[in-house]
Amino acid sequence: MSDNVANFPQSDTYDEAEGTRGAESATPSDVGGVAGARLKSFIERIERLEQEKAALMEDIKEVYAEAKGTGFDTKTMRKIISLRKMDREKRRESEELLELYKSAIGMY
Amino acid sequence: MSDNVANFPQSDTYDEAEGTRGAESATPSDVGGVAGARLKSFIERIERLEQEKAALMEDIKEVYAEAKGTGFDTKTMRKIISLRKMDREKRRESEELLELYKSAIGMY
Amino acid sequence: MSDNVANFPQSDTYDEAEGTRGAESATPSDVGGVAGARLKSFIERIERLEQEKAALMEDIKEVYAEAKGTGFDTKTMRKIISLRKMDREKRRESEELLELYKSAIGMY
């Protein structure tokens, strides 16, 4: 952050009492007042999503394991998946290029 | 596998003809007979999961963006999240170490 | 570089003879003229450093082996070392976070 003074924003509508906050053990939700609450909320949302992501990665590992148990070589599989992904991306990029061309010649 | 024999397991009951392969567009579902079908299935499961993962990553980015729009500094947020994660990991690892010690001294 | 033009820079002052190059077995040091020589030099520096790194890794392995020979459990050792490293990192990150906070509230 070069000069950003705003990484802990003052709530603009900061006129409410912050009284009724309960225990909340270890999260400093009032150091910044309502902003602290918002921050906490954002962080928890992210952590929740990252948990889900981790679970998904776990699932993927399990599929690989199962495939391996069936006799497939995971390294080969990874290579295939990677290649397919490249195909898709390449196709996508080609399509974007096509769109560009079309718009360039007025074909909307 | 010494040198990648069997990374494409032959179905043991491999007596069908694979003759009718025509277009072969992108999914070689019969080159290896039934094994090919299984492989395809595995790969599609993985690709599906990776799609979900990508969506989740997108969501995370959006939350960061929203937070940023609210005035928070994402760098700070990331650092906080990273620290919280480290806390969790450290706790977990410490427990594992303790287990290790216990087993080492015969405390089952 | 948008699409890798110039990943093999022409020396701008390209007027010297490249004559006196000796044997140099397999490194094409004149395909790009003097640039080739520079590239070769960079690459060899890196390879040298990587050699040293590999040697160090070897040393580490040996220490583990010696410790194991003395009766210590390497898994435990690794965990301890990992925890200590986490400690250091956490401390460092906490300090960075503090800095971030300070700059946020204008405490230069």
Place this chain on the structure above:
Amino acid sequence: MSDNVANFPQSDTYDEAEGTRGAESATPSDVGGVAGARLKSFIERIERLEQEKAALMEDIKEVYAEAKGTGFDTKTMRKIISLRKMDREKRRESEELLELYKSAIGMY
């Protein structure tokens, strides 16, 4: 470790009293008596070596940076280095194979 009771070895010459254990601040150098001291020593040796390794990695990064500053594309460089490494390994493996052949036919 299944049944390894020896991950914290008793020093063979374990006849000293460990009585004076006092502070034990952060380095438990006497919880296991002399073994603790040995363990600490091993760990510090490893940490030292890892420090050196990290420094070396830093150096490598710097060389890449310098090369980049000179106009080279680091991605290309990495590829070259990787290829050269593969060459070396391949050659080494070929030589091992040759050794094998030689020993097989009694050419010691």
Place this chain on the structure above:
DNA sequence: ACCGTGGTTAGCTTTC
């Protein structure tokens, strides 16, 4: 002797 696991590293993406 092999497999599985965890750690490591390099490359990519995104940020500033």
Place this chain on the structure above:
DNA sequence: GAAAGCTAACCACGGT
């Protein structure tokens, strides 16, 4: 354009 965080491939070790 540089720096950092993230991700995914790689490798080596320990366990079975």
